Amino acid sequence: MRDLTDRALDTAAARGAAYADVRVVRRRDESVTIKTGRVEGVASGESEGFGVRVLVDGAWGFASSYRLTVAEADRVAAEAVRIARASATALRQPTRLDDRPAAHGRYETPLQEDPFEVPLETKIADLLAADQIVAGVKGIAFTESSYAAQREWKTFAATDGSLTEQVITHVGAGVEANAVDGDEHQRRSYPDSGGGWQAGGYECIRGLNLRERAEPLADEAVALLTAPQCPSGQFTVILDPSQLYLQVHESCGHPSELDRVFGTEASYAGTSFLTTDKLDEGFRYGSDLIDIVADATSPGGMGTFGWDDEGVAAQAVPLVQNGIFVGYLTSRETAPRIGRRSGGAMRADGWNRIPLIRMTNINLLPKPGMSLDEIVADTDDGLYLASNRSWSIDDRRLNFQFATEVAYEVKSGRKGRLFKNPTYTGITYEFWRSCDAVGDERSYVMLGTPNCGKGEPGQTGHIGHAVPGARFRNVQVGVGKW
Template sequence: MTPFGPAGAPREVTDLALDAATGRGADYADVRVVRRVEESVTVRGGRVESVVSDETEGVGIRVFACGAWGFAATHRYDAGAIGRAAAEAVRLARAAAPSLRHRVTLAERPRARGAYATPVREDPFALSLEEKVADLLAADAALAVPGVVSTASRYAAQREWKTFAATDGSFVEQVFTHVGAGIEAHAVRGGEHQRRSYPEARGGRWRQAGYEFIRELDLRGDAARCGEEAVALLSAPPCPEGPATVVIDPSQLYLQIHESCGHAAELDRVFGAEASYAGTSFLSPDLPDSRFRYGSDLVTLVADATVPGGPGTFGWDDEGVAAQRTTLVENGILTGFLTSRDTASRIGRPSGGTVRAESWNRLPLIRMTNVNLMPVPGMSLEDIVADTDDGLYLTTNRSWSIDDRRWGFQFGTEIAYEIKGGRMGRIFRNPVYTGITPQFWRSCDAVADERSFVMYGNPNCAKGLPPQCVQVGHGCPGARFRGVRMVAGR
């Protein structure tokens, strides 16, 4: 089966779209021809709850006319449908132009040419459904230790064929394969409910890879521990309140990065042009020039679309900008933003190549790639725990909340381990911590080395209206923070 539909090769479709757009007055146009297939399996309580498959394909046409963007899409590949979509995109751009507050210009980029494909050793879509279901059933059975009242095991895979072309001669073809899986056990006693997840909550851990990654996770091998800890948490004391030294495991720290760093650094939010899903940003465009201190000297954050296997890795973004590594915070100092061609031009910088769309029928937006906290040579995560006289070890996200400027936040984790004299001891239930973004990151006094660095993925990072969900990644080691406020959780 060919990746695309009845119009033939994607090049024929992109040529049709670009000719139609320029013929109707576009100063610049780009087009994405996208086909996407998905499958997911959920096992709950030892039984298959759902098996879902989906497929979608179509053409998205974006034009620049009269100094404004216009976008339209169609699921049909014939010349008539493509011509109508191109005409609609140009009409929308012209209609938007009079209301613009500033003239839009585009940062230059080299012409995009080439191909990219996710390295896959074991094709998840070629593997039999029976084998994938059997793996989940085995993990789910191992979760069901005495005292566990419900279990869930999930697997999902996505594959996307994407062809991008533009009126400047750009033409790239990319194929992305993402897989993810996770398990969770629930225990209940009276009004108390506890959950333990592996390898991460929120649907499990994702990677750009084949089914070999699911095998590497070894869901069955960690299942009994998850179940036992869920039961043990029912009898555990509540987490102490007040200021504390906390060591945060990568399974929680990645989400802290996502919510309080990644979204805050999106330049459209900084400009106030994007306000959906927890609002704008406390940052301003001039802060990199004023050496704003985002965190301690140990905190370096990079947006890297070149990391092998990263959920946010690609060859070119949806504006044809080549994948790159952009430093956002260097040794605690804010140095950059996640940008598009039009927002980058407003601050006099080249585009960072961070624009993507959920599908063919959505306008590309600034999105995180793989926003990573870089390891610091010198101490392993175990060394940091051993160096902590009195503190808490927090792991696996349970809940999160953040305000509309990405300033104040609150996170809950599934479990906390007491640290006394450099050793982890008893467990606490319902740990919750709160803070102010720059104060929190400035309190970081230890970042582990590469031995605990883990790449996590968020397959459903939501942004925009209508909402779009894309794959983003966050790699990080563990880290320690001083004076973090712990509050009552439940």
């Protein structure tokens, strides 16, 4: 491997690169999909290759290949330099990088039970057992249950002498119950609608207790078919962690990406309302209860690593403190522009993509006081919303609208009847300012999404979110015509 990385860096430097880095990535994955009690698909895959990123005269170039040979390293490095020179023909502000120390070392995701060593038969049987319970409930039209694991072996080397090795392992599993009656289609999923992903080994899957949760889940999907429509109006809303994590993702994580703020995602995902003047002025993002941190060291989070993909060590970066906006997700290129050093948020989707500023683990920190159950008990009249069903937010991350799988009426401190088709909408900072209760450590759970899209060509990111559940006042619930 050193032959290839050395050759790529030497060739890039010889052809004029002031800086170059190379990542060699091998990715292994496997998946099991079960539909309505039968194994629908089992697959395994592996991908390997390398990508060379160069900076020539202040302009970026990147090239990549699946052929892991020294000769290909020469060709790809030369192509990257040629591409950078083409970039330089339309360059107005030459890129400057911050001066992070050279990176050296090895990181491996802590785990107890290697998911790739667990017999495939065991993994299928575990998932099938849960799925068959769901499928066996009267009124269930179809189910979809999934298990997946992914491991990356990643070598990073750069012309400043950096050399790191990382082995990152992520696993996920979940069950989904679907009930259909005419035009009505109701779904319930567990542990969340994103597939229950974490960083770790098969012990994470065992810890989900899918079988125990299967039957109540299916019963609820069937019950939703005849449940009343969720009412519309201004409500007190309590968000379960299975919804709150995506609220954090969309309305705090993405707008905190400094590349979006500087416009480099404008043509695709959009920009951000969190412009740099808001950092300077101490913009009130949320209520005093809101503390949000980008923490690449959180146990079990899919945004946890040793170094990001430009060799910056993992760290915890405060984004919001006591409700005040205090920081961004940054890179070596963007951080100096606000007078800071990189917070280590550059991540690439495999060997054939450049690193972009991505979320690590964006966590809403728990607040001592009430558990989530105690927040419910503290609520006279409201709605408890769980498990995301759909999401949408505008191109500056202000106007959002979410649908959840279920709403429970909350009256006099108790969760009561079900409502179907709940939706809620708002403006990001108004919503977070309306938060008057955040759960404590007892309801703090690590969740995440394995399918965060960003960039052109498209990249899919694995993002972690630890959240405890929270309560919001005067939220607009119910939109559209049904």
